[in-house]
Amino acid sequence: MERTTSSAVTGLKYLALCAYLVFLAFPLLWLLSTALKTPQEIAQINPTIIPNDITFANFRAAFDEQPIARSLVNTAFVASVSATLTVLLSIPAAYVMARYRSVVSRAVIVWVLLSQIFPWVLVIIPLFLLLRDAGLYDSRLGLIIVYVVWSMPFALWMLRSYVASIPYELEEAAAMDGATKVRALRSVVAPLLAPGVVAAGLFAFVSAWNEFLFALVLIRDPDLQTISLTLVKFIGAEGVARLGPLAAASLVATIPSLIFFAFMQRRLTGGLLGGAVKS
Structure with missing residues (x-):
């Protein structure tokens, strides 16, 4: 019973750590997503994280x-x-x-x-x-x-x-x-x-x-x-x-x-x- 409780607590700690890392990395991921989108996709009302058409034109510009x-x-x-x-x-x-x-x-x-x-x-x-x-x-x-x-x-x-x-x-x-x-x-x-x-x-x-x-x-x-x-x-x-x-x-x-x-x-x-x- 104690081992099960300890494993559950450890799992919750790792889950909280992963959630915190995702929270910290989200702005960088959003920058990457926006940088790889076309102007038409950026202007969409409902933006998506994963670009539909990946382009490097923004970097060249x-x-x-x-x-x-x-x-x-x-x-x-x-x-x-x-x-x-x-x-x-x-x-x-x-x-x-x-x-x-x-x-x-x-x-x-x-x-x-x-x-x-x-x-x-x-x-x-x-x-x-x-x-x-x-x-x-x-x-x-x-x-x-x-x-x-x-x-x-x-x-x-x-x-x-x-x-x-x-x-x-x-x-x-x-x-x-x-x-x-x-x-x-x-x-x-x-x-x-x-x-x-x-x-x-x-x-x-x-x-x-x-x-x-x-x-x-x-x-x-x-x-x-x-x-x-x-x-x-x-x-x-x-x-x-x-x-x-x-x-x-x-x-x-x-x-x-x-x-x-x-x-x-x-x-x-x-x-x-x-x-x-x-x-």
Whole structure:
């Protein structure tokens, strides 16, 4: 009887997990379905998920009408550099915040919390003026700096929690064995901190990849525009969207971030196992 109940509970858990996965994957499936439909089928009153006549004309139209490839390269460059800088700047700051309790660390914590309360739309005009005066307006460097500042508070908070969860006794034991501070950080703390670094990098990369408001205000050169700005061009002046090419371009824009997430997910699992072995 207990075995039957346990099997039923396990089956319900897997059923709920499958339902959740279908819920998460449905928007991507709907994008794929719309991208493969003809304009006549898209305009039907009762849409279907599986296209009746599969066509790749929407993908050809999307790449012919807009510089999708160039926008993807711009977005990948900005997102990768901003995510790397965010992680590199957040790691030492998070370690200091977690290990050394002082007025400065408490002030940084207050800054992190306050930065998450106020909407970023309030600072878009000051940012525009600052970047314009600094000669960084309409440049990828200016956009990267904004993305780093935007992502750092959350990355700091996340990494601080990871550092705080690592027992300080491990560093003391390494010091007793003759390891220097740098050696203890590299050999003891770094492997255990790897999952947090990957998670913070994922957050910074995906945030920069999907961001629209800052790119809209700070980028004007068509050669520097990110993919989110390019997708808007498939919507007409009166708000009428060309659903076929828009769905095709959106699907193409989603695939690189999914590949990056899948690649980093493997590193996240490896970091967790490596940390478990080290501890």
